[in-house]
Amino acid sequence: MDTVTPDPSETPSPEAAAAPRVTVAPVVATADSAHGHVDVIDDRDGYLAAVEAIAAGTGPISIDAERASGYRYSQRAYLIQVFRRGSGVFLFDPPAIGRFDELQAVISHEEWVLHAASQDLACLREVGLDPDLVFDTELGARLAGLPKVGLGAVVEQLLGVHLAKEHSAADWSTRPLPQSWLVYAALDVELLVDLRDAMAELLERDGKLDIARQEFAATVAREVKPAKAEPWRRLTGLHTVRGSRGLAVARELWTARDDYARQVDTAAGRLVPDSSLVAAAKALPADKRALAGLREFVGRASRSELDRWWAAVERGQATADLPSHRGPAGDTLPPPRSWADKSPMADARYRHARPVVAAIAERLDLPVENLLTPELLRRVCWEPPIPFEPEALAAALTELGARAWQVEAVAGPLADAFVDAHQEPETQPAEPS
Missing domain, CATH: 1.10.150.80 (HRDC domain)
Incomplete structure (x- = not known):
């Protein structure tokens, strides 16, 4: 069986060289690693035995799910991988097993380690797996300011391990699943707990661990956005269709x-x-x-x-029900490029606020979109609380969904930026968005 080892052809970064290096033993889909072969658990007896083994393990639970995006209409999980120290790696076939209520009962109150949790939570919840607490290594990498946040890049930088990613876009609804795919899937999840520990050390060193915990909690609590009123308007190239009949x-x-x-x-x-x-x-x-x-x-x-x-x-x-060229208004804001005409003061606030937020993000060594999403910034600029006081801005940002650390970082500077914007002569030309 393949093992994961550092790639000798590549020179590691100073950070990777300083990071603890990991030797990964051959992994299998059960607690027994003697056979060197990855099996998928696809029956209730095997599943219940695996749940018992996972319950006997210790520490966080790393979990991953593989879908068939681009191949299937549904976004269901076609493979779920679980790892826990003292238990091993387990690969489950969700269509064959059905609900995972017994596993949920065992691990629901433990910390789950996922990479890009927001991508997997929906399909995990579909089979009854719903965490109370997560550690998202992809989001942690963004907050840590790492240059690349894909799993392979982060594993290599923090663990000094080269992880091949050749099957990430595979059709995981394929049955039977090829052995090489299963090895890939097992290695993915086995490294997540070590990665979590290295990531936590990095975030704590930089004073960002509390920020990360707030972001992880927000990921778990985030509600699924309602479907768009007219989803057909997402058709690529629809803007080239002329006339209501064509629409x-x-x-x-x-x-x-x-x-x-x-x-x-x-x-x-x-x-x-x-x-x-x-x-x-x-x-x-x-x-x-x-x-x-x-x-x-x-x-x-x-x-x-x-x-x-x-x-x-x-x-x-x-049909007599002809659609308009404009979609449903809803609460969508006009594009910022039109603000100078539609609301000159909102445009001025936005032009003053953007560099302020960017400067704070640079100082904190964070991607600006993680400090404050573009949508949230646009909304508070378009319709801010008046007067422009930090307390009022803090309340508005909180209502829009900003976390406590974000509010603390930007509320005061945004209030100052809005005051400056309203002192700007009206004749000053608007900068392009």
Whole structure:
């Protein structure tokens, strides 16, 4: 079986050279490492035995999930990997096992270590796995100011280990899963606990551990955003469609494709790509033969489901419910480039606030988007509390979802920036956004 060792062909950075180095033994999907072969647990008896072994381990639980994004419509987990010191690595087949309530009961109150937790929490929760406390090594890497935050890069920098990532975009719904994929998946999760310890030391050294804990807690608490009112408007290239009738055809084609993609559990773009739907909406074919003859209308289901697509075109051409060129207003702000015309004072506040926030982020050695998201900054600039006092700005930022450490860092400087903006002569030209 393959093992993970440092790549001798690459010269490690000073940070990597100083970091503790890890020798990773062959890993298997059960607590027994004698066979040197990775197995997937796909039955209830094996799953319950694994839960018992995990309960006997110690320390944090590292967990990862593999989906089939780009291949399947659903975002379900097709493989879940779990590691705990004293227990080993376990690879589970979620479609075969179903619910993971017994594992949840054992590990729910322990710290879970994930890399980019926000990407995996939804599919883990779908099978009953929901953490109280997480340590997100990807988010930790951002807060630590590391130049690269992908798992392979962070493992190499902090642990001095070269981790191959050749199967990250694989179709994990494949059955049986190739042995090389399973080795990859097992090694991924086994290194996370060591990475967590090294990351925690780095964050504590830089005085950022409390910041990280607040961000990790926010990740767990973050609610799923509601679906957009008109998701069909996400079609790539939709802006090239002219006329409400063309938009109606695009809407009906998108809806028909989405329904069929859900039915066959296949990524929608693999059936008929966005470019094909947009081409049909622009062409407005007169009959089914014209649609079939459209050179740009391609994709694996473009001809086998031609009746489906033509019915959608007919609905779009006949409907009286014509969409507008603008999407639903909702609470979407206008783009900042239009603020100088729509709200000159908001534009002035935004121009003064952006460099202030950037300077604070640089001083704290943080990505500016982790100090304050662009959306949050735009909202507080567009409609700030008046008068511009730190306490009022702090309350507004908190209501918008900023964490305590973010509020403490930016509320006062933002209040000063807003005061400066309102003292600016109105004739001063706006800087480009």
